[in-house]
Amino acid sequence: MTILLLGKNGQLGWELQRTLAPMAPLKAIDFEELDLQDFEAVRKTVRNLRPDVIVNASAYTAVDLAESESEKAFAINATIPGILAEEALGLGASLIHYSTDYVFDGLKGSLYREEDTTNPLSVYGKSKLAGEKNIGAVGCSHLILRTSWVYSLRRGSFVTKTLEWARRQEKMRVVNDQVGNPTWARMLAEVTALLLAQGTRSIRENSGVYHLAGSGFASRLDWAKQILELDPNRQEQVVKEILPALTSDFPTPATRPLFSALDCARFTNTFHLALPDWQKALQLAMG
Numbered sequence: 001m002t003i004l005l006l007g008k009n010g011q012l013g014w015e016l017q018r019t020l021a022p023m024a025p026l027k028a029i030d031f032e033e034l035d036l037q038d039f040e041a042v043r044k045t046v047r048n049l050r051p052d053v054i055v056n057a058s059a060y061t062a063v064d065l066a067e068s069e070s071e072k073a074f075a076i077n078a079t080i081p082g083i084l085a086e087e088a089l090g091l092g093a094s095l096i097h098y099s100t101d102y103v104f105d106g107l108k109g110s111l112y113r114e115e116d117t118t119n120p121l122s123v124y125g126k127s128k129l130a131g132e133k134n135i136g137a138v139g140c141s142h143l144i145l146r147t148s149w150v151y152s153l154r155r156g157s158f159v160t161k162t163l164e165w166a167r168r169q170e171k172m173r174v175v176n177d178q179v180g181n182p183t184w185a186r187m188l189a190e191v192t193a194l195l196l197a198q199g200t201r202s203i204r205e206n207s208g209v210y211h212l213a214g215s216g217f218a219s220r221l222d223w224a225k226q227i228l229e230l231d232p233n234r235q236e237q238v239v240k241e242i243l244p245a246l247t248s249d250f251p252t253p254a255t256r257p258l259f260s261a262l263d264c265a266r267f268t269n270t271f272h273l274a275l276p277d278w279q280k281a282l283q284l285a286m287g
């Protein structure tokens, strides 16, 4: 088995390099080797490398900027997944792709399941949903893993930003009305490796959309409090008060779903794997 990994420098892509490298010959690439806006170059790269599995961790993830860069967001998040699916089909390869809780509007009021109606509120969410549909329409062997609130300590994330704010501000205001599943990029990568270890036949036979995110859910405020609690260098914090705020207190170009936590039972029942509780994962990430 050979693996082609796209987006190797991203939060998830970096961790996938670590976890996939021991499994099989791995070709990992990113922007410096291949601009995903060059569709023909993407096709050529896949055809030259002839991988058995394509893992697509690349994405246009600038949620607010996407509102004014719709064309670019759709090129990377919608057209490219379709192209990768077509190339995978041509090679008889499998495609592992990641999507997002932002395909939902957050109004359901309980955990989202795969079959729930999608209704993205932002250009980013719309472009990711279009990517899912493009893959599904091609019908190659594929897994679309919808995840949520991905963080790593290596690249700018909510976790690194919270640690920075707590070192600069005595009073922090964090939104309490956005709820999701904090998901450690390293654990998502590890589960992806364990999935691949089950073989490409399992991917072919179980092709489709799955929710895969940290177990349990939290508001951004709960998450921030836990981050500061687990901070190994707490003595550097100057923050004295963490106050709840509303999403509407911080207007942003993109509208985000309020309650978009995911129910991951389908994934667990199918592959007998799960991401642990988000608090346990955060403890391991920050240890």
Ligand SMILES: NC(=O)c1ccc[n+]([C@@H]2O[C@H](COP(=O)([O-])OP(=O)(O)OC[C@H]3O[C@@H](n4cnc5c(N)ncnc54)[C@H](OP(=O)(O)O)[C@@H]3O)[C@@H](O)[C@H]2O)c1
Binding pocket: 007, 008, 009, 010, 011, 012, 013, 030, 031, 032, 034, 035, 036, 037, 056, 057, 058, 059, 060, 061, 076, 098, 099, 100, 101, 128, 146, 147, 148, 149, 150, 151, 155, 185
């Ligand atoms: N972050 C979250 O909270 C979150 C939540 C739910 C779902 N997801 C999904 O999870 C997956 C991984 O997300 P992530 O947080 O790891 O993303 P990330 O850190 O933003 O990484 C995305 C990668 O894609 C690359 N990329 C972007 N545009 C490119 C282009 N034109 N050509 C080549 N490479 C390009 C980036 O390269 P550069 O480093 O050069 O920009 C980066 O390495 C994505 O599918 C995302 O939609 C993320």
